[in-house]
Amino acid sequence: MFLNPKIVFSWLVFLLSFTSLFLSSWILLPAPNMSLLTLAVGAPEVSPWLLLLNLFSLLLSFLCIRRYRIRRLTSIFSSIGLLICAWVLANIPLTQMQMDKAMKQGLGTDYLEQIPVQVRAKMQTHPFNLVNFFGGIQLGKTRHQKDILFASPAVMPLKMEVYQPPQVGKYPAVVVIYGGAWQYGNPQANSEFNQYIAHQGYTVFAIDYRHAPKYQFPTQLDDVRTALNFIRKNAATYEADPERMVLIGRSAGAHLAMLAAYQPDAPPIRAVINYYGPVNLPEGYKTPPVPDPINTRAVLKAFLGGSLEELPNQYKIASPINYLTHPLPPTLLIYGSRDHLVEARFGRQMYERLHNSGNTAVFLQIPWAEHAFDAVFNGVSNQLALYNTERFLAWALFKK
Known part of the structure; x- marks a missing residue:
């Protein structure tokens, strides 16, 4: 049959x-x-x-x-x-209209005019491009150095990767901190982003830090601060301008970027870019997302060494939202409405606190995006995020 x-x-x-x-x-x-x-x-x-x-x-x-x-x-x-x-x-068009409005509200209606024409000429001309989606975003040529040792705490080498524009020169410094629930990840993450940003005219430092649960807070923050000191001391070697520095982090890396930039004794930081980072750890512990695929409370316990009930002061100290007592660098916050690891409400809460305390801040929200949306570099959400990120970067580092 x-x-x-x-x-x-x-x-x-x-x-x-x-x-x-x-x-x-x-x-x-x-x-x-x-x-x-x-x-x-x-x-x-x-x-x-x-x-x-x-x-x-x-x-x-x-x-x-x-x-x-x-x-x-x-x-x-x-x-x-x-x-x-x-x-x-x-x-997509409505979302970008809302993003454009938020950028102008936060940075000024003429913020693009403050960016030199030659810098603007390198930027993506469209928030979303189907050619880039199907064919890939052009990264451009860069110089790339691997395994640069910047510290050896507790006999554990900490290394960074450096991406530089193809021509020798002196460029603003962009420090990139990877995510991974403070427990995993490495400086090789997001290499496409790092290469793209370097080609735009920045020296990009992708740094490492020690991981929980073996190493608990504030070890990670100490490692980031050590990396920043190394970069400032050796800026000339990597053709970087230590007085023009921006921190970019994703998830746990965004949390560390904000903490490092918001410290009262932080080195000069021009701006911070936070991709879906935790900002209010006590509130995150008390009201985890539903569903909660990562088990938020277990992650926070591993990072901080115990529960909120056991270590309330540690949770407070480790929350960027509690550092709004002095002028802070301009902050760009990008979150997905469907994020079930770090909910967008925390990003909005951070934005409102920054705005109400007189600090410059921009909050961008992508209606369909989940956590780590930029893992697909030429994807829908990352194209929108990248379009606005490079404008915020240029405004912070090149404005007249």
């Missing part, structure tokens, strides 16, 4: 439509655990590809499936997936 090829093909199309809907659904569904978090992070960022996949399965259902029930179910699945993906793409 032989299977009818048309029936087999119909079921394959049905399977394709189900798969495309399943993948697309993670644009809306929160991940209940770390295993599924990758889908929730990645689905909105590759939504143009998923839209094409849904459209393809929809066309196949009409053109190739003769059985009414299978065709109807397949077309329903594909249509739902198509609508979900279209929601992301349709919201």
